[in-house]
Amino acid sequence: MDSWHDDDSDNERDELADDTQYGGKDAILFLVDAASPRMHQKGNEEEDSPFQMTLKCAHATLRNKIFASPNDVIGVLLFGTERSFGVKDFEHLSLLLPMGIPEGRNITMIEDKVNDIKDLEKEVGELGGQGCKVAIHEALWQCQSLFNDIKGKVAMRKIILFTSNDDPHENEPVLKKQAMKKANDLSDTGIVLEVVPLSSTFDWSKFYKDVISKDDNDDDAQVLGTEACMQKLDDLMRLVRKRVHKKRSSGRCCLDLGKGVKLAVSSYSFVQRAYKPSKIRLTRDTNEEVRTLRQFIDSNSGAPLLTCDISKFMEYGKQKIKLTQDEVRATQKALLDGTYGLKLLTFKPMSDMKWSDFVRSSHFIYPDEKSIRGSRTLFGALLMRCIARKVMAICSYKARETSSPSFVALYPQEEETDPSDGAQKTPPGFLIVYLPFVDDFRELPTNLRPLLESSDEQKSVAKKVIKKLKMKNYDPEAFENPTLQTHYRLVEALALQKADVEDDDNVDSTMPPFDIMKRRLGTLSQEFIEATEPDESLVEMVKGDVKKRPAPTSHFRAKRQKEDDCGSHADMADMVKSKKVDKLKVEDLKAFLKSVGIPVSNKRKADLVQAIYDHHK
Known part of the structure; x- marks a missing residue:
């Protein structure tokens, strides 16, 4: 029992436990505007363009999903490209990453495209050029087709559209009407469409306000115009992580x-x-997963x-x-x-x-x-x-x-x-x-020492220290678990066959900035130590509370004395002379013989006693 x-x-x-209604994998498709010239403009040479920032967000999502949700499906589709790539039914669409589970090769491929845009342009044509045409309804058609090809149960299907063009069909009422109709069809089939603006002058009222999905049971699926337009990579990644995560x-x-x-x-x-x-056990020869079975057996019958x-x-x-x-x-x-x-x-x-x-x-x-x-x-x-x-x-x-x-x-x-x-x-x-x-x-202990009153000088110095070391705008999301992150980076480096892990990936954000703290404090740390140094009366009071170790009882003293006598070579010699060795216990005899290097295994008490007598001859 x-x-x-x-x-x-x-x-x-x-x-x-999760709600059973949401059972299944999530399917997320990054729909990226490649036609708008503003998507490829940089503030300076060191900064990334909005297009590169978007690809980096897809790269970060793949890296997170491969650990957190390895069964989810991720894809990247570019619209408004000069040539079509990976798409047969429509022009000016390029499937940069087919819909699939996060894999090491996909992460490496996206990373290479981000670092070398010229290589990407060899496949899809010039980005942001004059020959790039946009048809939102065709892009949405292709997205729906990619979702339909997914096998298995899908809990969430979401399109995240990145653009800096707030009116892609200006002076084109037919294309605008087709896009709105297709967006409504997606909503009816359970596909969520969300738009992430990448321009500070983005105007939702021109086109996208009537296109994005609205869920009456989810206040978070609101018009994203209430959020600031993302112009920094960290802000964009934070927003994408929020949109990708399913509540x-x-x-x-x-x-x-x-x-x-x-x-x-x-x-x-x-x-x-x-x-x-959790660790997965594999067989050493074939690398196949070990199947574990648990069975209860009757101790009497073995059934x-x-x-x-x-x-x-x-x-x-x-x-x-x-x-x-x-x-x-x-x-x-x-x-x-x-x-x-x-x-x-x-x-x-x-x-x-x-x-x-x-x-x-x-x-x-x-x-x-x-x-x-x-x-x-x-x-x-x-x-x-x-x-x-x-x-x-x-x-x-x-x-x-x-x-x-x-x-x-x-x-x-x-x-x-x-x-x-x-x-x-x-x-x-x-x-x-x-x-x-x-x-x-x-219950709290009743013998707690009463609190000591602090002097005005000590309080004043403590306030100054707190003021200098106060952290402004604390955000728990800024601190990652260093143990988890180090584990993930090492596994990722092995999977992607990287020679070493980048130093930036191993930064422990929980470590205090000691140099900055030392510079801010100046001489305050020494002043605080001097102000809080205990005086002699406090030291004597604490020493008085320390209880002395109780003296051993007579029984314990006698037992300890016997152990000391048995372990002492001089005392053992006296016992040999008085012929009282056989009065000792087997444990004491063995302890003495081991101390002088005589083997004691497989010997009875009589043999142990005789060995001690032989040793003192």
């Missing part, structure tokens, strides 16, 4: 407000710990056991209480009357929230209009009233039927936007804050 107890595995399953719900449930009033919500994880990929043959137990009063698998599941389901989801219990002031009572990472919930119509309206009304009255909702919560129950606080979160460009910084909704049970609290 297996020991059964409730642990934190339920919490991990709740965070890692997968960690679960869906109902929020029961009482008296039969329910609304549907989806939960999301804001933060989830990233781990290294294999089925799942129904295995019971679990809980120990109570040194007695094993046996539970079958069905009884375990029934026990889990019976909690909270067999229901799961959120159930409103009461409201509490937001000021009652103690952030020190941390149990586990919080989740974020948002209304799910597809499951229950009207959920968004009711959710919005509840959120606005909680914010207005500064209260939080206390609920019971079970993420799934067999999950452990919890008491949670629905902490209201108001929407925040960037005043400069109107982009959303914080979405509106409720944070699910897990509340501790009485069993989760721990």
Whole structure:
């Protein structure tokens, strides 16, 4: 029988589980404008053109996907090229990267094209030249055809269009109408079209406002004109990473407000710990993956056991209480009357929230209009009233039927936007804050030393140090896990057959800038050390609190004395003279003989005693 107890595995399953509706791989197609002259203009020789920045974003996406989502499909299609390349049905289209899973050769190929644009022009013709023509509807037709050729279940199909031309069909009403019609057809078939502007003077109202996809259930699929036009590579990569990432719900449930009033919500994880990929065992000769099988065997008969043959137990009063698998599941389901989801219990002031009572990472919930119509309206009304009255909702919560129950606080979160460009910084909704049970609290030690009062001089110096070392505009996204990044870079270097890893890829962003800190502090560090140096009275007080080691007991002293006597050659000689060697234990005899280099294996006590007598002859 297996020991059964409730642990934190339920919490991990709740965070890692994805909604089954989103099962399948993601397909992302980079649709890049190669006709606009502004896509190929550089501010100076050291800077990249918007076209090169776009290819670098595709390159970075491939590098990320090959570790994070190796089954996703990525492609790059250029429109407005002088000649067609890799496309048979339409002119002025070039398939730079066919739709496929991220592979080392694709990463190397994109990297070579970025570094040598002239080599790319040998295949697709002059970029941004006079002979480049644009037909958006044909490019969208080709995108749909590429998506249709993908085999297997696809969860998300998205086109990310990069351009600096805000009106590609100026004075061409027929082509503009065809493009809008085709964009609507893509939306009807579930293909999302998003546009990333690469010009500071981009005007959405001319063409693209009526072309991009709009999802009524996803506020993030908004008109990208509310975001600043990307003119820096880091900003563009950040935006592309945001657009490529699919917001997968960690679960869906109902929020029961009482008296039969329910609304549907989806939960999301804001933060989830990233781990290294699991190791895969391969056979040494063929490099084939090793298949692992786990089987339980009856220790008495040696027969294999089925799942129904295995019971679990809980120990109570040194007695094993046996539970079958069905009884375990029934026990889990019976909690909270067999229901799961959120159930409103009461409201509490937001000021009652103690952030020190941390149990586990919080989740974020948002209304799910597809499951229950009207959920968004009711959710919005509840959120606005909680914010207005500064209260939080206390609920019971079970993420799934067999999950452990919890008491949670629905902490209201108001929407925040960037005043400069109107982009959303914080979405509106409720944070699910897990509340501790009485069993989760721990008592503090009662013998803690009282806090020492700091002098005004010490406080003044400490304030100066803090002011000098204060980090402005802290952003956690600026710090990568050095362990993960080093692991990925080494694996990537081996896969792409690179001689060595670039130094820029191995920079540990978590290391403090010691030179800058030293320059900012100046003499303040020495002043802080001198101001906080303890005086003699404090040192004496701390020394007085240190407890002396307790003296050994008489039994321990006698045992230690015997061990010392046995280990001493002089004492052993005395025992030989008094003929008391046989009074010692076998362990003591062996220890002495080993110390003088005499073998003791396969010898009885009489042989050990005789060996000691022989040694002293």
